[in-house]
Structure formats: C-alpha cells, structure tokens
Amino acid sequence: MREPDLLVAYRGLLRASLQVELTYRGRLVISLLSGLFPLLLLAVWLTVTAQAGAPAGFGRADLIAYYVAAAVLFQLTSSYLAWVWDADLRSGELSARLLRPVDPFHQYLASALANRAALLALLAPVLAVVAVVVPQVRYPVTPAIVVGTALAVLLAFVLSMLMAMSFAMVGFWTTQSGSLYSLWWGLGSFASGWVAPLDLMPPWLRALAVALPFRTTIGFPVELLMGRLDGGETALGFGVGLAWAVAFALAYRVLWRRGLRRYQAVGG
Amino acid sequence: MRRYLRLLGIFWRSAVATELEYRANFVGNAVLSVFWLGWAAAGVSVYFRFTDSVGGWSYPELLVVVGLFFTMNGFQYAALSPNLERMTEYVRQGTLDFLLVRPVDAQFMVSLRYVGVYNLFDPLLGLVLAGIGLAASGRGLSPGRGLAFLLLLGTAFVLLYALTVALMALAVRLVASEGLGNLLEGVVETSRFPTQAYRAPVSTVLTVVPVAFLTTFPAQALLGRGDARLLLVAPAVAAGATVLASLAFRRSLRSYTGASA
Numbered sequence: 001m002r003e004p005d006l007l008v009a010y011r012g013l014l015r016a017s018l019q020v021e022l023t024y025r026g027r028l029v030i031s032l033l034s035g036l037f038p039l040l041l042l043a044v045w046l047t048v049t050a051q052a053g054a055p056a057g058f059g060r061a062d063l064i065a066y067y068v069a070a071a072v073l074f075q076l077t078s079s080y081l082a083w084v085w086d087a088d089l090r091s092g093e094l095s096a097r098l099l100r101p102v103d104p105f106h107q108y109l110a111s112a113l114a115n116r117a118a119l120l121a122l123l124a125p126v127l128a129v130v131a132v133v134v135p136q137v138r139y140p141v142t143p144a145i146v147v148g149t150a151l152a153v154l155l156a157f158v159l160s161m162l163m164a165m166s167f168a169m170v171g172f173w174t175t176q177s178g179s180l181y182s183l184w185w186g187l188g189s190f191a192s193g194w195v196a197p198l199d200l201m202p203p204w205l206r207a208l209a210v211a212l213p214f215r216t217t218i219g220f221p222v223e224l225l226m227g228r229l230d231g232g233e234t235a236l237g238f239g240v241g242l243a244w245a246v247a248f249a250l251a252y253r254v255l256w257r258r259g260l261r262r263y264q265a266v267g268g
Numbered sequence: 269m270r271r272y273l274r275l276l277g278i279f280w281r282s283a284v285a286t287e288l289e290y291r292a293n294f295v296g297n298a299v300l301s302v303f304w305l306g307w308a309a310a311g312v313s314v315y316f317r318f319t320d321s322v323g324g325w326s327y328p329e330l331l332v333v334v335g336l337f338f339t340m341n342g343f344q345y346a347a348l349s350p351n352l353e354r355m356t357e358y359v360r361q362g363t364l365d366f367l368l369v370r371p372v373d374a375q376f377m378v379s380l381r382y383v384g385v386y387n388l389f390d391p392l393l394g395l396v397l398a399g400i401g402l403a404a405s406g407r408g409l410s411p412g413r414g415l416a417f418l419l420l421l422g423t424a425f426v427l428l429y430a431l432t433v434a435l436m437a438l439a440v441r442l443v444a445s446e447g448l449g450n451l452l453e454g455v456v457e458t459s460r461f462p463t464q465a466y467r468a469p470v471s472t473v474l475t476v477v478p479v480a481f482l483t484t485f486p487a488q489a490l491l492g493r494g495d496a497r498l499l500l501v502a503p504a505v506a507a508g509a510t511v512l513a514s515l516a517f518r519r520s521l522r523s524y525t526g527a528s529a
Contacts, residue, residue: 036457044315044322044465052319179296186307196314 009102010110017114035071041196042067058199062226064136066197069222072123074194076116077156077217081108082181085168090175094263105165105256112161140227148234152221155241160217162248169252172259188212193219199228213248216241272376280383287385297386301342305393308334308460323464323471329491330462331401335394336421336483337460342390343425344456348432350382352449355439364440364524375517379433402490413492416499420486423506427478430509431455433517440520459483481505 045063054060085108088094097104131137139145164181171177189195191205192214198206209215220237223229229237287294309331316327325333358364358378367377402409435448442448459482463474474480481502488494 036454040458040460043467043470044461047323047465047467048315048319050467051321051323055318175290175292176296179300182300183303186303189307190310195311200314200317202317 006102006106009106013102013107013110014114017111018118020111021114021118035075038067038071038074038194055200058197061136061138063197064134065139065226066222068130068134068137069139069225070193070197070218072127073153073156073218073221075119075123076153077160077221079112079160079164081112081161081164082168083178084108085165086171086175086178089171105252108165109161112157116157139225142227145225145227149221149225152216152224152238152241155238155245156217156221159213159241159245159248162245162252163213166248166252166255169255169259172255172262188214188217191215192217193222198223210236211240213241213244216244272373275372275376276380279381283383283385284388294385298389301387301390301393305335305338305397308338309397312461323462323466325462325464326405328401328404328406329487330465331404332398332487332490333401333462333483334460335397335399335401336424336487337456338394338397339391339421340394340424340428340459340482341456342387342394344428344452345387346384346390347380348428349449349452350384351379352432352435352439352452354382355436355448356443359440359443359524368521374521375433375514378436378517379429398487398490405491407491409490410492413490416494417486417490419499420481420489420494420502423502424482424486426506427481427509428452428456430506430513431478433510433513437513437516437520440517440524455479456482462487478505478509 042063045067046060049055049060049063054063058066085094088097094104097107100107163184167181167184168177170180174180190201191198191209191212193209198209198215198219201209209219216237220229220241224234224237312322312330312334313327315322320326322330355378358367364378368374370377432452435452439448455477458474459479462484463471463480464484465471466474485494485498485502489498
C-alpha cells in the first residue's frame with residue numbers, strides 16, 4: 001500500500017474505531033476500574049512507611065507520585081490485543097479482517113489508538129481533581145521532561161502492543177497464546193515497575209530490568225516524569241526500548257507471514 | 269432441597285464436561301492459576317525488604333491472607349461472576365422471563381446456573397498457600413482454631429454470595445449494569461491485604477463494608493489471634509445479609525415488567 005493511501009485509510013479507521021469506543025462508554029469506565037491494584041499497593045506502602053520509615057531515596061511523596069503515574073501509564077499503554085486476536089482467530093473474525101484492503105495490523109493499531117484517546121479524555125478530569133486534592137502528585141515540569149515523557153509514553157504503547165501482537169501470532173499454532181502472554185506479562189511485571197518501583201527492588205533485579213523490555217512499558221516513563229533519570233540513563237532507556245520494539249516488530253512480521261500460511265479459517 | 273442439589277449437580281457436570289473437550293485449555297489454565305498464586309506470594313514479599321511486619325502481619329502470616337484472597341477470588345470467578353455477567357443480558361433481552369416461568373426458585377436459577385470452570389481449582393490452591401503460610405508462621409494448629417476458621421470461611425463465602433444477589437437485584441432495576449461486576453471484583457481485590465495493612469479511616473470502612481470478613485477474619489482465626497465474639501457476629505451478619513439480599517431481589521422482580529415478546 002502506498003503511503004498516502006495508508007494515511008487515508010488511517011483517517012477512516014480511526015474515525016470508525018473512535019465511534020465504537022464512544023458507543024460503548026461503559027466499557028471504558030470498567031477498564032478504568034482496573035486501576036485499583038496499584039492504589040492498594042500504594043496504600044500498603046504508606047502503612048509500611050508510617051510504621052518502619054520510608055526507604056532511602058523514596059519518600060512518601062515519591063511513592064504517591066509514582067503509583068498515581070504508574071496507574072495512569074498502565075491504562076494508557078497496556079495491551080489487550082493478545083486476547084482480541086485469540087478471540088478473532090477462534091471465531092473466524094480474522095477472515096473478515098483479511099478481506100479488508102488494509103493489513104489487520106493497522107486495523108488493530110487504529111482500534112487500540114482510538115481506545116486510548118477516549119480513555120485519556122475520560123481520565124483527564126479525574127487526574128485534574130487528583131492533582132488538586134493530593135498535593136504529593138507533583139512532577140517537575142520542564143520542557144525537556146514533558147517532551148521526553150510524551151515520547152516515552154508513545155514508546156511504551158508501541159512496545160507493549162508489539163509484544164502482545166507477537167504473542168498473538170503464536171495463536172496460529174496453539175490455542176494457548178492468551179495464556180502465554182499472561183505468563184510473559186506476569187513475569188515481566190516484576191521488572192516493569194508494576195509490582196513495585198524498581199528502586200525498591202533487589203539490586204540484581206534492578207540491573208536485569210534495565211536490559212529487559214518490560215521497564216520501557218511502565219517504570220521508565222514514570223521515572224522520567226518524576227525527574228529521577230539523568231541524561232545518560234534517559235538515553236539508555238530510550239535505546240533499550242527502541243531496540244526491543246524493533247526486535248518485536250521483526251518477530252511479529254516473521255510469525256505473521258508464517259502463521260498466515262497455516263491459517264485455515266474457522267466458521268464462515 | 270434435594271431437587272435443588274440435583275439441579276446444581278447437573279449444572280456443574282455439564283460445565284465440566286464442556287470444558288474437558290478442550291483439554292489443552294484446561295491444563296493451560298491450571299498452570300496459569302499456579303503461576304498467579306506464586307506471583308501474588310512473591311509480590312507481597314517486596315514490602316518485607318523494608319520491614320518485618322505490615323500492619324502487624326509477618327510475611328508467613330500475610331501469605332495466609334494472600335492464600336485466602338486467592339480462594340475468594342477463585343470462588344468469585346468460578347461461581348459468582350459468570351452468573352452476574354449474564355444478568356444484563358437477562359434483563360435487556362427479556363431472557364429473564366423464561367427463567368421466571370420455570371418451576372424453580374428464580375434466585376436459584378439466576379444466581380447459581382453457571383460455573384466458570386477455569387477457576388474451579390483456585391479456591392483449593394488458595395487454601396494450600398494459606399496452609400503453607402500457617403506452617404511457616406510456626407503457630408501450629410488446634411482443632412478449635414481449625415473449626416473457627418472453617419466457620420468464618422463459610423461466612424465469607426455466604427457474604428460474597430449475598431453481595432452478588434444484591435448486585436443482581438440492582439441490575440434488574442438499573443437495566444444497564446456493566447459496572448456492577450467490577451464492584452464485586454473491587455471488593456474482592458481489596459481483600460488481597462488484611463485490613464490492618466491499610467490505614468485509618470480506610471481500614472475502618474473495610475470492616476463495615478464486608479471486606480474484613482472475606483480474608484482478614486478467617487486468617488486471624490486460623491492463626492489464633494482472632495476475636496472470639498466474631499464467631500457469633502460473623503454468621504449473624506452473613507445470615508442477615510443473605511436474607512436482605514433475597515428480599516431485595518424479590519422486590520426488584522416486582523418492578524420488572526419483562527422485555528421479551
């Protein structure tokens with residue numbers, strides 16, 4: 001497909017996807033509720049710091065700022081595409097998607113982008129209230145940090161989508177692709193900053209996490225936003241994230257070509 | 269009563285039989301359950317890098333709560349949410365009409381018809397972790413504490429069921445009810461930690477909203493640090509909640525006018 005055609009296609013895809021999102025607003029509110037988990041972890045940290053003192057270099061205000069940002073990051077960047085693919089493969093919906101003149105990859109990407117845009121619109125007023133009510137939710141707003149964080153959030157979204165899509169391709173060979181992705185995500189959540197800020201993890205895990213793909217999806221953008229990273233660490237974070245994004249994009253492409261050859265439509 | 273038990277047996281058997289046709293799925297989900305149990309146990313260990321006790325609970329003691337959380341969560345996904353999820357559809361499409369004309373109690377049909385087979389073993393797995401926590405805590409077990417624990421565990425199941433029925437009553441009235449399942453999930457999710465791990469006023473609120481009854485109280489009973497008065501209070505609360513939820517459900521049916529035909 002030529003470039004201008006793809007842009008035209010995206011405009012249509014995004015508009016259609018956004019309409020779907022706005023029709024099922026209830027679903028959006030529901031996915032917002034999954035933000036409860038980090039807030040529970042935060043509540044327990046506040047109890048721990050009240051009783052045993054704050055960990056060195058990570059005070060109460062830092063904990064609050066971290067978990068609020070992590071909860072938002074999770075909403076904006078986590079990918080449910082492994083399960084959408086799984087369902088589409090089983091129901092034969094993929095056949096319908098294949099018949100459309102745009103590669104399914106772009107169809108899924110457009111729908112995920114529309115979903116996040118709608119979610120962000122819903123989150124913005126909530127965050128504004130939180131920022132007023134909870135004075136600890138403050139981030140050093142410099143132009144460099146704002147631009148850097150925006151880019152890091154975009155990278156987080158792209159990488160978690162590419163990881164989910166790569167795992168979804170395993171669905172051509174087995175019905176366990178959703179479970180496999182769960183395992184991958186679950187293991188990764190220790191290195192991503194989801195279970196706890198990496199600064200509070202054992203040193204060996206922290207060292208490992210810098211090289212793994214998971215930190216890019218939550219920990220790196222949040223640490224960047226909190227102004228905890230110097231220039232070198234920031235560059236390293238972007239480099240590692242980009243490298244993994246390229247690796248997963250290639251893996252997706254290879255698996256997609258091979259899987260498609262195996263694909264025998266269900267249903268229809 | 270026997271008729272209802274037989275019906276329940278039929279429902280469960282058919283659910284298991286359907287699932288066993290997809291054996292790879294069944295095994296995959298069992299593996300995943302064990303993984304998430306380990307995940308939950310490892311996740312809370314991070315706190316103990318900085319302290320010996322979270323709200324007065326040591327790591328082994330906290331594992332008892334995490335195990336019971338897994339049990340309650342599994343119970344929710346196996347027995348409660350599959351039915352609650354269908355409530356919206358029942359009301360909106362008028363399928364509820366067909367359930368109401370059957371010669372079986374409406375609440376029974378609506379609240380116990382479906383079973384989520386994926387999470388069938390989660391309650392048992394959770395109890396295994398609670399057992400490991402108990403053994404590691406070095407507190408041993410006496411018959412009295414065991415019985416108190418079983419009684420409070422039973423009231424926890426009943427309370428969660430009553431909450432589901434109350435939400436179903438709400439679903440009949442609201443018609444749009446997608447968020448109700450999340451309310452149930454939120455209550456169970458909050459019981460991942462003992463209420464003492466949260467600070468006042470949250471911890472107080474959680475005792476009133478039945479979160480404390482789900483995992484904190486049974487865990488305290490098992491570890492021998494519970495309040496004996498609870499053995500009377502908890503069953504009374506559970507019984508009261510069940511009666512109130514049933515009444516609310518019946519009243520909501522009176523306001524239901526049907527959507528089919």
